[in-house]
Amino acid sequence: MAPLHRPIHERIDWLFGLAERHAQDYASPEAWLARQRYLAQHPTAIMVMKCMDGRINIPIATQTPRGIIQPFRNLGGIFHLGWPHLGEVLLAAVDKVLRQGRQTLVVITYHYSQGDTRRGCAGFHFRTEDARAHTMGIRDEVSALFGAQHQTVYPLVCGFETDEEALVLHGADGQTLNMAKLSEAELAELPARLQALLPDMPTQVRADLLPLLQGNHRHIAELRQRERHLDIEHREWMICVGRGFDWLHLPNLALIIGPYSPDLADPIRKAAGIIRGNMADGRIPADGFLLMSSVPYEDVGVDRARAELKSRFMARFAADVIRREFPDLAQGMVERQTVLNWHSRSVEPLQAPCR
Secondary structure, eight states: OOOOTHHHHHHHHHHHHHHHHHHHHHHHHHHHHEEEEEHHHOOOOOEEEEEEEEEOOOOHTTTOTTTSSSEEEEEGGOOOOSSHHHHHHHHHHHHHHHHTOOOOOEEEEEEEOOOOOGGGGGTTTTTHHHHHHHHHHHHHHHHHHTTTTSSSEEEEEEEEEEETEEEEEOTTTSOEEEEEOOOTTTGGGGHHHHHOOOOTTOHHHHHHHHHHHHHHHHHHHHHHHHHOOOOOOOOOEEEEESOOTTOOOOOTEEEEEEESSSSSSHHHHHHHHHHHHHHHHTOOTTTEEEEEEEEEETTHHHHHHHHHHHHHHHHHHHHHHHHHHHHHHHTTEEEEEEEEETTTTEEEEEESSOO
């Protein structure tokens, strides 16, 4: 459990301990073998575009080995493929997969709560229809970028109902498939239902989507056996800027801003306003908050040096916005710049603070 009411430096120590444990689990022999076996059986690359909300943990919700699903996270799940950096990152990821002879499934998500509208997406002011419409727009952009036939890159709009952590698939004709409403007896019909819902989906992609849905069905059943507290209180005490925060999947603790939009200042201002409100209302201690940057790298040398420079730049940019817009809040700002080793998933702190 997160030490929500401990002093800021104790919370930061706990956070880096969490990152270290995640890296150890990811790099274990069992986890490595599980990933290799899974990819041999299901070669389709899976990328998920989603909100920063820590409740939306697709690997856990689908019981998929860590490292299989590549996430793209941003405030509100808001993306535009015309954004220069987002387009470059997505194109590079698809190109890498294509060179291996594999297809790509891009899952474009929005989230909502069936029990309480206020447990929905704050990025869209809890208006689920607006969030869903935005994901439909992203689907059209993926089609425009990679082709409308969807034989190499398939865009799939998928709702995520956070109360039961259920996937809701959207077909092109307006039909949906809600995994929370599928009975155990109906599970055998899932391949046929999937084909009827997504008739243009390539056979291999559909076969590789199936285990995610089966895993989600098991996950929902397991959650229904537990007594759960559906926490809607915002208690975020950290602002995270960059990529490589896959290890940080905890509800209402972090505001994660992907480095995709040409206007990074706007989501930073919104995040800082949320932090200040949390302090003012007593949901988190007022002794400080964490500003953390992260950039992944794959190779030592130039690639790591580039990641370090970029991480420092993003931290400095975000800190300048906060100091300018929220000078009172900035007095309690603690900065940590990091890079992430993509192969080991190890978070590496950078020693000298940015200036």
